Amino acid sequence: MPVMRSQIVGCGSYLPAQCVSNADLAIKIDTTDEWILSRTGIRQRYIAADGELTSDLAAAAARHALGRAGITADEVDLILVATSTPDDTFPATATAVQAKLGITRGFAFDVQAVCSGFVYALAVADNFIKSGQIRTAIVIGAETYSRILDWTDRGTCVLFGDGAGAVIVRATAGAATASDPDSAGILSTHLHADGRHRDILYVDGGPSSTQTVGHLRMTGKEVFRHAVTCLAAVAEEAVRANGLSLADVRWFVPHQANVRILEGVARKLAVGPDRMIMTVQQHANTSAASIPLALDVALTDGRIQRGHLVLLEAIGGGLTWGAALVRW
Template sequence: MSELRCAGIISIGSAVPEKVLSNADLEKIVDTTDEWIRTRTGILERRIADDDKATSDYAAEAARAALDKAKLTPNDIDLIIVATVTGDMPFPATASIVQNALGADKVPAFDLGAGCSGWVYGLSVANAYVSSGIYDRVLVIGADLLSRVTNWTDRSTCVLFGDGAGAAVVAPVEDGLGMLGFELGSDGSGAEVLKIEAGGSRFPCTCEAVENYRNKIFMAGSEVFKFAVRIQGEAVERVIAKCGMTTADIDLMVPHQANVRIIDSAVNRLGLPPEKIFVNLHKYGNTSAASIPIALDEALQEGRIKKGDTVVVVGFGAGLTWAAGVMKWAY
């Protein structure tokens, strides 16, 4: 077997809708207040997709941005992975629709479903393909339009979610740079606490299901919160230990942008100073699989990441799932 190569992110791009839904706007829709939303979630506004756009549209836009930055064409890509829970339709895979939209001729493409952890799961798959030499360039996209599956009468959940996409190109990088390790996990005993019940083979989407919002997001908030505040810190501790590091070695942590209290709990557990955490959920809310790549793109634009920095990403989501990764930034 040939020696493994170092694989890392060589470019990243993102795309969000233009339409902004503020907390003040939500006050007109459900019984809530800006103060309640801000103090409990840290969210000030979120982006909502245009009626004529689908997940694949924003995924393709983010992918084009990443390709442009890497000075690559769609046909330079060997594989496309789309992490999403809000695909354009049950089948075909949204990744195939993105592949066609990009004009990536006959490039293999598949979807990956791991909830809000999905993009980091996809990153680990891309790392395996590239480091082993099976593929040279893999496009990893996280994209979700959660507004399409939000119950806008449920004030406990409708304030949380937004729409967007982020994409990264994973390719061989210099020795000593790129991805160093991952910590992935799943606990299916928690499948019932965060779900869209109807629309699959167990509960087809009937009129009764629609009338009772069973085709929309259900979340047992307290259970998800308890899981999230525990697992994010644990996952980071485990992955940095695998890499022979400590929290002192982290230059920047980019967590899943779900709730500022969840992020703060992980930060406190890890003992990281605020300047080592990147947060942008106040602008976008929870964009599911898109949240981490969108945040990474903004962190780069703001000069928060430089070549050689130790960057940690960590997410959690439906499943229940979790995923953390450590990388030495490659550019």
């Protein structure tokens, strides 16, 4: 069997029509634009319309990515949807996306690793391709977090938004090597979890525990501490595994949780802000959707170019965290 690598050949995104500014929120809850901006860096977020499902967002992002890649839906072998806000308990939201795209072949399932979900899903697709089981995958991060927020809790409800981003991952002959700038593809993925920290970021409901959907709960200081430490460590792990240094990475695309977290990670890694893709100001925290949304912005505006080394990294409830090093 020939050696294959996974190459990202297209990226797309979708944001709901309703944009909600900090000033809009201040009309409804006890907060101000200055309070939100100074603590999070967030200026606005997008909120799904009534009746607009996570699968609707995901399918729209997937169509955008397929168009960008010049690939038709009937070429897709696998659909992965990273989400912690599925349409239903079951079936998987990925199967709803499959139906909406008119795909009747291959297979589809969800990945639940909260904000780390996109990196986890990308790792799954990468390994399916390397094993020779598939040739083309759509990897989607999609969330409707507005449905699980407690809108009376200003410490959490101001942080999140809805949206979706998708990438098309395709098998390409030959191994991806860090030393070859023409060898575009996923160089490595690195996944971690530690369930002892469940109580610092969770939803207080579920089919088995309360038979309700529940609301998001978070201990902000603890999340900040773990996020900075884990994201810095997994970034170093990824470059070290490929015989590289952080200086070799052109772009860092972290999970867009909070500007303070991103700045903390940048300081710990001694990475300048000019190498960090930040979109949290416009999108807020969109959980599993945040990395592909940020990727799409940076690809559209031309910052990420062919040959660039790009590090994707995220941390989420669980705790889960991980990174993917990609040669574009």
